Amino acid sequence: xxxxxxxxxxxxTDIGAGHRGSSMGPEALRVANLMGRLVARGLNVIxxxxxxxxxxxxxxPQDGYRHLPGVVAWNHAVYTxxxxxLTAGRLPVMLGGDHCxxxxxxxxVARYCREQGKKxxxxxxxxxxxxxxxxxxxxxxxxxxxxxxxxxxGPEELTHLGGSAPATLPEVYRQIGIRSxxxxxxxxxxxxxxxxxxxxHIDEVGMKRAMxxxxxxxxxxxxxxxxxxxxxxxxxxxxxxxTTVRGGPNYREAQLCMEMIADTGRxxxxxxxxxxxxxxxxxxxxxxxxxxxxxxxxKSTLMR
Numbered sequence: 001x002x003x004x005x006x007x008x009x010x011x012x013t014d015i016g017a018g019h020r021g022s023s024m025g026p027e028a029l030r031v032a033n034l035m036g037r038l039v040a041r042g043l044n045v046i047x048x049x050x051x052x053x054x055x056x057x058x059x060x061p062q063d064g065y066r067h068l069p070g071v072v073a074w075n076h077a078v079y080t081x082x083x084x085x086l087t088a089g090r091l092p093v094m095l096g097g098d099h100c101x102x103x104x105x106x107x108x109v110a111r112y113c114r115e116q117g118k119k120x121x122x123x124x125x126x127x128x129x130x131x132x133x134x135x136x137x138x139x140x141x142x143x144x145x146x147x148x149x150x151x152x153x154g155p156e157e158l159t160h161l162g163g164s165a166p167a168t169l170p171e172v173y174r175q176i177g178i179r180s181x182x183x184x185x186x187x188x189x190x191x192x193x194x195x196x197x198x199x200x201h202i203d204e205v206g207m208k209r210a211m212x213x214x215x216x217x218x219x220x221x222x223x224x225x226x227x228x229x230x231x232x233x234x235x236x237x238x239x240x241x242x243t244t245v246r247g248g249p250n251y252r253e254a255q256l257c258m259e260m261i262a263d264t265g266r267x268x269x270x271x272x273x274x275x276x277x278x279x280x281x282x283x284x285x286x287x288x289x290x291x292x293x294x295x296x297x298x299k300s301t302l303m304r
Contacts, residue, residue: 004297005090006043008035009081010050014276015070016100016143019242020058021278026050026095028240028277028286034095037294046090051077064134065155071100071142072157078104079161086112086269093293096273099130100142102227103149107162109225109269110150118223120168123214123261124175126229127245129189129196136184143274144182147173151192170194174214176257177202177232180245199247207253211260224266226296230275230289238288240280251288258295267296 010026030047038045053074057067065071078094082105085092094105106122113120124130124147132144133153142149142158149158152166159165170192178198181189189196197210205213218224231241234248249257261267272293275286 004043006038006045006093007085007090008045008047008093008095009085010095011074011078011097011101012050013053013056013074013101014098015054015056015067015074016141017098017242017274018139018141018143019276019279020056021276022096022098022242022274023056024277025097025273025275028275028280028283029095029272029290032283032286032290034290034293037290038297041294041297041299043297048081048085051081053077061140064137064140065142066140067142068155068157074101075104075107075158075161079108082108082269083111091267092269094271094273096271096275098143099126099146099227099229099273101273102146102271103158103161105269105271106146106150106225106227107167109223110167111162113223116223118221119219120172120225121218121222121266122168122173122225122227124173124227125177125232125257126175126227127177127180127231127248128229128243129175129178129181129185129194131185131189131192131194132182133188136182136188138182147194148188153188176210176214177249179247202249202253207249207256208260211257215260215264218264218266222266223268224261224264225269226261226267227271227273228289228292229273230285233288238285240276240285241274242276242279243274254292255295258292259300262296262298262300270296
């Protein structure tokens, strides 16, 4: 990864979430010294500061969606910023914010891949499948819908963010660490044939084998995007999220996951989302996230 150019882009909003506070995520990651740690890895890092968008109005859902106009505005800003960094030859790291923002970032990555003739692979590290739609959502919170929107199921303003729907096909996704899927969502995920490596599978075959399966079939023409929802981690080590689900990967499993991604040498864009300092203890979850992101960029215990 020597001298790789990396751009940090803060997106301080919780507009798609069911709890307030992930809007403070970008600053918590900065306080945990994300930039300094990546610079120490020999990366050429620029902090682009924070994008701006509408305040979270904290309203009930309308027609099945909460805060849709605000979500659209924030995702337009994300789409534009991420696409600009990719075309400048830099690796964008989106500091979220809630997971609805992945609609903008992955739509930008998908457009870039189409233009470059690259294959896209998305590793979705998350406790949740995020495949809800307005018809089946229990809450209307759009952070539960990004994968469905990216696959063309959702409001037109989000499915057509990049001009052509859908941004991605379900087969580009490998979802790791899943352990909470709503009833209606289970059917949609199965029908769409999303690759899911849930905690049951990880328990049965181990993180190493699950990651080998999820990373299989990539080549030098593959752009690997990692969408890292901090609630992927077990809440015992990562309390700073709004939607904790017990039974996630422990520290060692998470480290192995990140190191195996780094070993591919293919990661070309990254989201870090759903970090909620309001629920954290002394910024420990942000520090852990920074630790893991260091591993994503190739920090391993030994020279290999």
